[in-house]
Amino acid sequence: MKMAVLVEIIATGDELLIGEKDNTTTPFLVRQVALLGYEVRRTLTVSDNLNDIAGAVREALHRADLIFVTGGLGPTPDDVTREAVAEAIKRPLEFRSDIWEEIQAGLLRRSNSVPPSNMKQAYLPCGAEPLSNCLGTAPGFIIPITNKTIVVLPGPPGEAREMFLREVKQYLSRRYPPVSGRRVCVFKTCGPGEAVLLERLKEVLAEAKKMDVGISFLPQGGEVHLVLKWNDSLKRAGAVEQLKERLMKVLGEDLYGLDEDTLPGKVGELLSQNSLTVGVAESCTGGLVANYLTDVPGSSRYVRGGVVAYTEEVKMRVLGVQESTLNRYGAVSLQTAKEMAEGVRRLTGASIGLATTGFAGPEGGTPDDPVGTVYLGLATRDDVVAQRIFFPGLGRITVKSIAAKRALDLLRRYLLSLSEGGSSL
Amino acid sequence: MKMAVLVEIIATGDELLIGEKDNTTTPFLVRQVALLGYEVRRTLTVSDNLNDIAGAVREALHRADLIFVTGGLGPTPDDVTREAVAEAIKRPLEFRSDIWEEIQAGLLRRSNSVPPSNMKQAYLPCGAEPLSNCLGTAPGFIIPITNKTIVVLPGPPGEAREMFLREVKQYLSRRYPPVSGRRVCVFKTCGPGEAVLLERLKEVLAEAKKMDVGISFLPQGGEVHLVLKWNDSLKRAGAVEQLKERLMKVLGEDLYGLDEDTLPGKVGELLSQNSLTVGVAESCTGGLVANYLTDVPGSSRYVRGGVVAYTEEVKMRVLGVQESTLNRYGAVSLQTAKEMAEGVRRLTGASIGLATTGFAGPEGGTPDDPVGTVYLGLATRDDVVAQRIFFPGLGRITVKSIAAKRALDLLRRYLLSLSEGGSSL
Known part of the structure; x- marks a missing residue:
């Protein structure tokens, strides 16, 4: 050997x-x-x-x-x-x-x-x-x-x-010719946390252990990467491939890519495949979602633009959020996230509007929505959805980064549902 | 000793x-x-x-x-x-x-x-x-x-x-009782490159060498940090202080801070001191300027918002850039940078508008303005300025980062001129 x-x-x-x-x-x-x-x-x-x-x-x-x-x-x-x-x-x-x-x-x-x-x-x-x-x-x-x-x-x-x-x-x-076949493979997921994945993967992990394939969990600001390691030998290449396939199946849509893939890159691919464009309205993420999207070469083909709305006035005047929505539900709410997504879609002429609003800290927050609460919104011509995510006990920059990743992931899942011939939302 | x-x-x-x-x-x-x-x-x-x-x-x-x-x-x-x-x-x-x-x-x-x-x-x-x-x-x-x-x-x-x-x-x-006073000090600059600083600091570096104070240059995407290192002794504490003062004097306004200071933090301090607010219009930086600004806790007090204008339509419809300006000078030009800065100032109701437009690559660019060319604009109620910067041969993410830092630095220098009772621009 x-x-x-x-x-x-x-x-x-x-x-x-x-x-x-x-x-x-x-x-x-x-x-x-x-x-x-x-x-x-x-x-x-x-x-x-x-x-x-x-x-x-x-x-x-x-x-x-x-x-x-x-x-x-x-x-x-x-x-x-x-x-x-x-x-x-x-x-x-x-x-x-x-x-x-x-x-x-x-x-x-x-x-x-x-x-x-x-x-x-x-x-x-x-x-x-x-x-x-x-x-x-x-x-x-x-x-x-x-x-x-x-x-x-x-x-x-x-x-x-x-x-x-x-x-x-x-x-x-x-x-130094590389040892035949790869001995390291990275599965990249967004959505569920480390503990949830650990529970769901129990059987696969037991099987991997028997095969002497190491699997470690690496949480990365909003994503969890699974690193597979094994010593190569031609005899068991088939078995390792089977294990990888099983892992892919169990992870399902939570898996966004492998190895060198990135979440913004994946979102860009899906937008291009579907000939769609995106506009982003950001409050708590302060421009980070747009920045992630535009790090990808060629992103000007599907990113139309965005608005960073750091004041209620900008949310109303630029994005068209209703004053009554802000008064009744607050700037950090499902309703505001929805209206921001709709507003930025109209404003930029994009096919999809994506929005974030939340409390990144260290100040701010309410008893119901403490620091670490973020609402995400997504609007198309026909429909609009929003969701709440919550990450307590983290610093401002980490909350921004997790929220931005999860916003991209919301968009990714929507685009996947299109490719699968699913509903428009 | x-x-x-x-x-x-x-x-x-x-x-x-x-x-x-x-x-x-x-x-x-x-x-x-x-x-x-x-x-x-x-x-x-x-x-x-x-x-x-x-x-x-x-x-x-x-x-x-x-x-x-x-x-x-x-x-x-x-x-x-x-x-x-x-x-x-x-x-x-x-x-x-x-x-x-x-x-x-x-x-x-x-x-x-x-x-x-x-x-x-x-x-x-x-x-x-x-x-x-x-x-x-x-x-x-x-x-x-x-x-x-x-x-x-x-x-x-x-x-x-x-x-x-x-x-x-x-x-x-x-x-091991801690050595009295600091033995490491970082001078942080934005603007001139490493080679220009080296030339300007020749005499100070020679003096530092005689005193056995090490000075190293650390370029950091648009900034250059100078790291001073010396072994402490009470006898020469005064001499080291003199050296630091001389360094400060030679660096002048290119020095934005020391040690733990950050450029967005410094800009935030100056905005707060002058009770001013900012709005940002970004093309090539794609949200990064706003993201840097909003990484600072409490930045919601002086950041009103921003627009990422990745299409000509958004530049015109949202920021009010004239179609004739885009036709005559192009989206990447001094004129467009100025109109973007004015537009975002009006739109967000901020006291100052800041803008970036350029070619981050890898595609795009013209013979006169190849990839790596960025125009920065700054507008107040009374005046508007723009400048061209050029960083060829760098990757997309590096160009974005340098351009965003230089935009913040343009704002910093403008705010400094206010504190010094200088012109409004």
Whole structure:
């Protein structure tokens, strides 16, 4: 049996060690490496100190086959990762005029000037293969050392991500062929909480345990992801497929996608398939639903627009919510959610209006509808529905995020009912 | 001169190494330790493997004064942190009947039964001081070893947090008195890029270097943070203060805040101080400006609302942008940004209207205004301004985020000019 490829990930940066910034690149790499079937043995974060970085790389070379180093490739004097990696593997840095050309071209495209400090970014350890950076100036690089590999990526998470997905992934797949078949699979759900899912999945979980397939629950602000893990062997591939099918069946419509799928992406697909458009009226979510929807490339084809209605006046004047509704039921109510959804549908000329109104906290709320209460509304030409959700004891930003996800999920379920030839609402 | 207390944080758990779960306890401890004035040198994550954990603890004891180990204190066979720590420091585990009593009492309160597997949690390395767990069964512990200390905390983030705040913080403050004054300070700027700041700060950086004050540059989607780090001593406190003042002076209005300040929070403060309100019209940012503004608790006092105008029809019908403006200049133009800002101000009844329109990509753009071009508008009762910003070669989500930050920054600078008795625009 083939041995697993052992991986260590070294993040560098003082900002990660003083709590100024959370490290998001390491979790990204951990997930990507798991998808390739490699095994991460250790991740660490060290400060922007040449000796600390060099020491960490040297130690990792003793234990791992594949080592990632992220951060410290910028033009400023505190960026020392190039030097530290060269030091760790005892190879000199060399000036690469081809890379310098590329950096200069990028700088000129962006800003019309070439600060001399950027020249330092054209130095790479001998034998390194450069990785081009389509989002910034710092090139990354790969150093193959006999059967081991060091991959160095820039600090900004977007740049590291792009570089990994565009070049590093293919490189690694060639050098260390992924174990046949996938060993990790993520089922993404929205709606029921972790405890409800746990109860419903009892039998499937027992079966998975017998098969030695691990299933863990990962709640993610309004969503719950189920992560399946198993050691691959051709003999049981069929059994694992059967388990996955059973899981899909039990989850039903609560399952919105797998692996790289996102909820706004899924909603966009369904809108496009049905040639429908959406407009959003937001009170407590303050623009987050529209922001999620418009993160998807091409969303301008089905998002017509939205209104953030943070005052009663805007709810009435812009969205056409009745004053009597606000007086009788309050701004946070089923009735107001419905009228907001209808209003934004009319206003934006969309086929569907979606609305949120609630108490995100920390202030506000009533005895009946305390902080954490949110009403969601959805209106079409023919009908309008609303629902109440309640998440007590959470912070403002979490309530906003859960409410926005659940609003998208309400829309997703409505669109699914259309595809299934169901009612118009 | 007092030396800094050096800290390493070791998180254990397979779930952290396959991307199933993000590690939130390490960032929490990093922040807490920075507040005590200690210096985190390294953080790492290792799998639930006795040798890996013991090895990591042994290595850390060579380098650090204070070592945190988190996770692996549960009752199941994969929880081996107690054994690993005992192994690393060559001390046997001993059964502590006082702890067993406490665990039993807790279990009976919660579930009326005492599974024998929990007995394992009553074993601690000799000489360990237990830390009680008010949220779960696993006790933590502290092991003082001459002048070094190992603190072991349970894996569930809530339990680790509570235990740290209730007992560990006070213990550490006594054992390693916090260094007086802060040794880390963050200067937060918006506007100029990293390279421009570097050029402008050349002299200050040279001076800082002579004083052994580290300054690193941290670009954060539209903002650049400068992180100052120095070892404290009473003698040079005055010199460091002078350096900080000089930095403030050179940065001028590009500096929006320090440490925990946020750009939307700062904008909110300035709006409140001037008793002004804001309405936002967003095209390319798709709701993100409103979302940033409404993340701040109490923002309903100065945010009146907003419009996401993703179609020309919504720009015209809802915001009152002239059809002739769209035809002559296009939806992405200075003129449209101005009319959007004026329109949303009128529509929401806010004192200030703020607008964004641009090409976030990946599709769209014109030869003159390629993807990455964004126009920002700001309108008051008396005047209206607009500006063009351009960030080529970035992804859609990054362009949205930079554009939203720069829109907030435009508003911040306008509000500052008011406080300084400047023109109304």
